[in-house]
Amino acid sequence: xxxxxIILDCDPGHDDAVAIMxxxxxxxxxxxxxxxxxxxxxxxxTQINALNVVQxxxxxxxxxxxxxxxxxxxxxxxxxxxxxxxxxxxxxxxxTKELEKEHAVSFxxxxxxxxxGDITMVTTGPMTNLGMAxxxxxxxxxxxxxxxxxxxxxxxxxxxxxxxxxxxxxxxAAYVCFTAGxxxxxxxxxxxxxxxxxxxxxxxxxxxGNKASKLFVDLMRHFCKSQKEVFGWEGGPLxxxxxxxxxxxxxxxxxxxxxxEIDIRSVQSYxxxxxDFFGYQKLEPNAxxxxxxxxxxxxxxxxEVLRMYD
Numbered sequence: 001x002x003x004x005x006i007i008l009d010c011d012p013g014h015d016d017a018v019a020i021m022x023x024x025x026x027x028x029x030x031x032x033x034x035x036x037x038x039x040x041x042x043x044x045x046t047q048i049n050a051l052n053v054v055q056x057x058x059x060x061x062x063x064x065x066x067x068x069x070x071x072x073x074x075x076x077x078x079x080x081x082x083x084x085x086x087x088x089x090x091x092x093x094x095x096t097k098e099l100e101k102e103h104a105v106s107f108x109x110x111x112x113x114x115x116x117g118d119i120t121m122v123t124t125g126p127m128t129n130l131g132m133a134x135x136x137x138x139x140x141x142x143x144x145x146x147x148x149x150x151x152x153x154x155x156x157x158x159x160x161x162x163x164x165x166x167x168x169x170x171x172x173a174a175y176v177c178f179t180a181g182x183x184x185x186x187x188x189x190x191x192x193x194x195x196x197x198x199x200x201x202x203x204x205x206x207x208x209g210n211k212a213s214k215l216f217v218d219l220m221r222h223f224c225k226s227q228k229e230v231f232g233w234e235g236g237p238l239x240x241x242x243x244x245x246x247x248x249x250x251x252x253x254x255x256x257x258x259x260x261e262i263d264i265r266s267v268q269s270y271x272x273x274x275x276d277f278f279g280y281q282k283l284e285p286n287a288x289x290x291x292x293x294x295x296x297x298x299x300x301x302x303x304e305v306l307r308m309y310d
Contacts, residue, residue, distance in 0.1 A: 003030040004247050005118055005145075007108060009066070011039030011125030012049035013082055014089070014223040015150075015240035018302070019124050020050070021212055022244040024059040025308045029247060032111060032119065035064045035104035039125035039169055040078045041086025043068035046125075047099060049087040055097040056090075056215055057309065063097070066104030066129040070170035078165055081223070089222030090215055108133040112140040120247065123149045123177075124240035126166050131173030134180055146183040148247060150240045152273030153189035154258070154289055160271070164189050167262065168271030175262040184287040186260060187242050188273065191253055191290035195242060195298050196235030197224055204299075205306060212309035216302075242293065245301050252301065254292035257285035 008023050008031060010016040023031045034054060036047045047065040054061055069075055082088065100107070108129060112119055121130055121144055134141060151166035151174065159165050167174045178184065197220050206217045224236040246253045259281055263272040275289050 003028055004120060005030045005032055006120045006122050006247065007032050007035060007111065009035045009037060009104070009121065009123045009125065009129050010050065010240070011037050011046045012053060012087055013040035013046065013125065013240065014087060014219045015238050016040070016124050017049070017053045017087060017219055018216060018238060019240040019244050020053050021057060021216065022241050022248070022302065022305050024054070024057055024061060025305050026244070026248050029244065031061050033062045033064060033107060035066050035108060035129050037066045037104070037125045037129050038068045038075060039166065040082045042077060045086045048095065049085065051095055051097045051099065052087070052092040053215070055095060056092055057212060062100045064100045064102060064104035064107045067132060070126060070128055071131060071172040073170065073172070076169050083222065087219070090218035104129050105133045105136060109137045109140055112143040113137070115143055117143045118145055119143070120146045120148055122243050122247070123147065123151070124243060126170040127151070127173040127177045128170045131170070131176035134176050141180050141182060144182045146185060147177055148185045148187070148243045150187045150192065150243050152186055154273065154275035154277055155190055157272065158189055162263070162269040163271030164273070167273055171262050171264045171271040175264050178260060178262050178286065185246060185255065186273065186287050187246060187253065187290045191293045192237045192239040192242055194293050195238050195295050196233065197238045198235035199224070201235070201299055205303060208303065208306050210306070210309050212306045216306060241302065242298065245298050248301060252294050252297050253290045255288040256291050258287055258289045259283040259285050260287040260289060
C-alpha cells in the first residue's frame with residue numbers, strides 16, 4: 001500500500017497533538033516531519049509541546065521550529081483554550097528529544113524541492129511557515145501535491161463573527177497559500193464543530209489502556225473543560241485531527257468545490273474565508289470545502305489508530 005507523504009505544520013495545541021497521533025501511526029500516512037509555528041501559544045511553547053508529544057508517543061519523526069511571528073499582523077495566541085503551556089493537562093517525562101537545527105521553512109522548501117511532487121502539506125495552525133516558504137522559493141509551488149488545512153469557515157468564525165483562529169492569526173499567509181494555485185482541502189469549523197469530544201468519547205478511549213490513549217485522555221479532559229468554560233459546550237470540537245482523518249479515508253468528510261478567498265482588507269471581517277457556496281461569482285472553484293462529517297466513522301478511526309500504539 002502506497003502511503004500518503006505529508007509534512008504536518010502545527011501549533012500544539014491539544015487538537016494538534018491528536019493530529020500528530022493519527023499521522024504518526026496510521027499505515028496510510030508517511031509523516032516526513034513535524035514543523036512548528038506560533039499560534040495556540042508562542043513558538044517557544046509550541047515547539048516544546050511538539051517535542052513532548054513526539055517523544056511521549058515514541059515516534060521517530062524530526063521536529064523543526066519555524067516562525068514565531070505572523071507575516072504582518074501582531075501575534076495572537078489562544079491561551080484561554082489551551083492553557084499557559086499551550087498543552088495543559090498531561091505531565092510529560094523529562095524532554096530528551098531535540099529540535100532539528102534547520103529552520104522549518106527551510107526544511108519545507110528543501111523537502112519539496114527534492115520531491116517528485118508527491119508531498120501533501122497539512123497545516124493545523126496559522127499558515128505562516130507554508131506562506132513564507134512559498135514566498136521565499138516559488139519553485140516549490142508545483143511540487144505541492146495538495147494543501148490540507150484546518151482553518152476557516154463558510155459560516156461563522158470562533159474569534160470574530162467572521163473569522164476562525166488559524167486564519168485570523170495570519171490571514172496574509174493564508175492569502176498566499178489560497179492564491180498559490182494548488183489543490184486545497186479546507187476543513188473548517190462547519191465540519192469540526194460536528195465532531196465534539198464528549199465525556200463518553202474520552203471514557204471510550206481511556207479503555208484502550210496504552211500510552212497513546214492515556215495522552216489522549218489527559219489532553220481531552222483539559223480541552224473539554226476549557227471549551228465548556230469558554231463556550232458552554234459539554235464536548236470540545238476536535239478540529240485538527242480531521243485533516244489527517246480525511247487523508248486516511250476521504251469518505252469521512254463531505255466536501256464541496258467552492259471559490260474561497262481570504263479577507264485581508266476589511267476591519268470587521270478581516271480573516272474571513274469567503275467561500276462562494278452557491279457559486280454567485282461564477283468563478284472557478286479553488287478549494288474543496290468541508291461541509292459535513294461522519295462523526296461516528298471519525299471516532300472509530302481515532303480509536304483504531306490509538307490501538308496501534310504499544
